[in-house]
Amino acid sequence: MISPSEPTQVNVQASQLELRRMRSQDVPEVMEIESVSFGRHHWSDDSFYNEMNNQVGRYYALIHQDVPKLVGYLGFWLIADESHITTVAVRPEYRGNALGELMLVQSLERCMGSSIHWVTLEVRVTNYNAQNLYYKYGFASVGVRPKYYQDNQEDALIMTTPDINSADYRKLYNKLKGELEARLGGLPRGFGM
Numbered sequence: 001m002i003s004p005s006e007p008t009q010v011n012v013q014a015s016q017l018e019l020r021r022m023r024s025q026d027v028p029e030v031m032e033i034e035s036v037s038f039g040r041h042h043w044s045d046d047s048f049y050n051e052m053n054n055q056v057g058r059y060y061a062l063i064h065q066d067v068p069k070l071v072g073y074l075g076f077w078l079i080a081d082e083s084h085i086t087t088v089a090v091r092p093e094y095r096g097n098a099l100g101e102l103m104l105v106q107s108l109e110r111c112m113g114s115s116i117h118w119v120t121l122e123v124r125v126t127n128y129n130a131q132n133l134y135y136k137y138g139f140a141s142v143g144v145r146p147k148y149y150q151d152n153q154e155d156a157l158i159m160t161t162p163d164i165n166s167a168d169y170r171k172l173y174n175k176l177k178g179e180l181e182a183r184l185g186g187l188p189r190g191f192g193m
Ligand SMILES: CC(C)(COP(=O)(O)OP(=O)(O)OC[C@H]1O[C@@H](n2cnc3c(N)ncnc32)[C@H](O)[C@@H]1OP(=O)(O)O)[C@@H](O)C(=O)NCCC(=O)NCCS
Pocket: 037, 038, 087, 088, 089, 090, 091, 094, 095, 096, 097, 098, 099, 100, 101, 102, 121, 122, 123, 124, 127, 128, 129, 130, 132, 133, 134, 136
């Protein structure tokens, strides 16, 4: 089990990381991160097994190769012209290393230049760290789903990007991706796949 309280931070660079599609063997490690990240509202292991067979779902795992250890994951659905991010989390001791950002960029990269124009998600109204990440990437808050989270009846903010294929968005994205690459010393193996 991993502890949510003040873990020793681990710093990683792109050369130590791999991004790849999530596999069913990953689910036990995903569940470790899930339970410390989302408390009582977290998904079950069956949800992940089912999602990996969901035709519209795309689930990625971020691996720290030297250990090896699964340090984060992200999933999204592709429906018509929209991508809906269903989950994203980073192992607590790996947070603050731009890995959440890396996985968000992976999902944007996979959608750009395709028929997908908008990326949306729900986030707890009090989850300011995640909201900051989404604001950084041009998401705007476009509505509220009242009492969306059943554990404490918390509202969800609905956040969405502008058209990710617009010239303005591409400009923002390319700037941020360049900064991310500089921070991580490159992009990991498997990025964009
Ligand atoms: C949200 C989460 C995925 C972010 O991952 P992370 O790897 O720690 O974050 P990053 O290092 O990539 O940070 C990227 C941006 O997010 C925001 N952010 C992340 N942590 C933050 C913090 N502690 N305080 C303020 N902003 C923060 C910042 O905008 C940051 O950009 P910056 O580095 O230029 O300031 C991670 O905190 C997590 O797993 N949280 C629990 C699960 C969760 O809430 N998922 C989101 C559900 S909607």
